[in-house]
Amino acid sequence: MKKRDAILQAATYFFSRKGFKDTSMAELSKATGAAEGTIFYHFKNKQEIFLTILRNLRDDILPEFERYEAEKNVNTGLDMVEESISFYLYMASIKEDLFSILHQRYPYELAEGNPECRQLLESIYEVFVDIFENAIRMGQQDGSIGPWHTRKSAMILFAMVDSMVRFRMYNLYDIASLYNDMIAAGRRMLENRNPAVLKRIPDSDGVVTSDRDV
């Protein structure tokens, strides 16, 4: 593996576990076998390592979220909300390092004085909230989700799910045991209570099944 890649990998690991400030260049040097000088040959400074990680996070994760949007196959928007929650938690678990970096102070501190960083964070969060918003909008069109404010409902859903990432990161609660209840709570929060509306739209689409298969 190229030294540059090794440095990025180690930095992602250490920044997420120990935080940006608490990770020293000496530590990265030792972990990668690269001399400290080599790190500064590849990256202008420590901050630039962090920004590179954030850029990679956007470039890695955004396509995965977009691919998910294109590939998912569900009956109703309400089912898709459930899928979206699952997908978010799944991504947060396989990319744990990257997600927990977003729960640190440093990126937001950096964003205050660094437009690129702010832009990166904005585009990452936009994609996160969008998968919920799209699911909710779909549900509102097919009648499975009530007429609540779409974007705000998406944010509330995101708030719920994102806390789970925090709970896991800090070992506050066993989030696995909350999973089913969270899905159920999300459904109750969003589902349409008016059956008239529920029937009208699916008929016009020719979709007939009311049960979904996973």
Added chain:
Amino acid sequence: MKKRDAILQAATYFFSRKGFKDTSMAELSKATGAAEGTIFYHFKNKQEIFLTILRNLRDDILPEFERYEAEKNVNTGLDMVEESISFYLYMASIKEDLFSILHQRYPYELAEGNPECRQLLESIYEVFVDIFENAIRMGQQDGSIGPWHTRKSAMILFAMVDSMVRFRMYNLYDIASLYNDMIAAGRRMLENRNPAVLKRIPDSDGVVTSDRDV
């Protein structure tokens, strides 16, 4: 103001805005007018300052939550859930410094090797989740809230509300505009859908109203 108190106040301020690690003793010294030696006269080390803040947080906030529990006056448990959300967000705004300290990495890192710190965090979070749990339990007894898992529902509610603290802290979203929608979402998530149950229990208590007045 006594130097010791000034140091604690400044430390709370700086730890919450800049983080524990990024706050230097020189900074605290400058902000309080106390010499660096004075800080170490009052506190064994930097960590001890943090633990003192955490102890005060528990001692300040817990009684306020308990007073709230004793004083609140609502019709149904579902209304009380709404009150609890309001109260939590209110406390988080008037004690912003203390709440944002709980969203940092340091306390959880310290908790791993420091039983007192872990104990402090646990008792703080217990009180937080308890106000929601008590409201939900009350609602389940008066029939306004459905038969969902009490503790888990409380945690999901807490997850939702606690994210708002994070959103505000990092300037991610304008949480004021989410407030009403969050209350409404919380109600839909919890309310009882079975009118039979809604009537049965209040009857046995001698309470007759099935509609609530806000």
Added chain:
DNA sequence: TAAAAAACCGACTGAGTACTCAGTCTAATT
């Protein structure tokens, strides 16, 4: 194969860190 370019090295620097300590100041007590 020679020259040029890119990658890499690690000792070094100076600014900053938490913390110490010998001693001063203040205010109450004797």
Added chain:
DNA sequence: AATTAGACTGAGTACTCAGTCGGTTTTTTA
């Protein structure tokens, strides 16, 4: 007025940190 004790001081200490620099090795190009 003398004693005492707690509050306070700030220069000093040992150490860590991100970042530099002169030089060496490896790879690519000609």
